[in-house]
Amino acid sequence: MHPNPVFHDADTARNLGYARERGFGVLALNGDDGPHISHVPFLLSDDGTSADLHLVRSNPIARLGSGPHKARIIVSGPDSYVSPDWYGVEDQVPTWNYIAVHLTGTLERLPQEAMRDMLDRQSAAYETQLSPKTAWTTAKMTPEVLEKMMRMIVPFRFAVAGVDGTWKLGQNKPEAVRLAAAQQLGDSGIGSETAEIAAMMRALDHT
Numbered sequence: 001m002h003p004n005p006v007f008h009d010a011d012t013a014r015n016l017g018y019a020r021e022r023g024f025g026v027l028a029l030n031g032d033d034g035p036h037i038s039h040v041p042f043l044l045s046d047d048g049t050s051a052d053l054h055l056v057r058s059n060p061i062a063r064l065g066s067g068p069h070k071a072r073i074i075v076s077g078p079d080s081y082v083s084p085d086w087y088g089v090e091d092q093v094p095t096w097n098y099i100a101v102h103l104t105g106t107l108e109r110l111p112q113e114a115m116r117d118m119l120d121r122q123s124a125a126y127e128t129q130l131s132p133k134t135a136w137t138t139a140k141m142t143p144e145v146l147e148k149m150m151r152m153i154v155p156f157r158f159a160v161a162g163v164d165g166t167w168k169l170g171q172n173k174p175e176a177v178r179l180a181a182a183q184q185l186g187d188s189g190i191g192s193e194t195a196e197i198a199a200m201m202r203a204l205d206h207t
Helices: 012-022 112-130 143-150 175-188 194-206
Strands: 024-031 034-041 050-056 069-082 095-109 153-168
Touching (some): 012 024, 012 069, 012 095, 024 095, 034 050, 069 175, 069 194, 095 194, 112 143
Antiparallel strands (some): 024 034, 050 153, 069 095, 095 153
16 A cells, blocks of 8 residues: 555545455465465455455465465556656656555355355356346356366455555646646556546546
């Protein structure tokens, strides 16, 4: 997380909402031989107190035992390089604007029997966003094939103990300077989802 408090102006509800909408992050926890990292989809509960996820059985994190293990889920949003020339004022330096939400807590393995329900809930959460497509469900699979695949994955629950977010959108710059950078960034930015972060920089004036 960026140390400047000006970039931590989003409240817990906004950070949780963003993490829930993205639904994908980096799960990180310590092992005996160093950090373990895994990129995972997750399903955040309505109240934001827990996130359900699954790992392939051979994943090093799944092999650490049932837990609970101290862990973190890092949810990355759009990001972009910002050239100092875009500000239109002197004595500026290059920077990188970005959004990131960190969920801290503990990871604990669930009974294997929880896997089917979790898979159904996760797939339903994603499939319903693809309307008017007919939603995929596990009922479409051959039961024997589904059972075999289910044995290869392990259900986990991440208990959320802390939420923090960095929304680095140029809040530390005068409005005209920030908007000038947003215009250039949206047209020719370097990064990921640059048009989206440019729009967020502009939207600061309307929040």
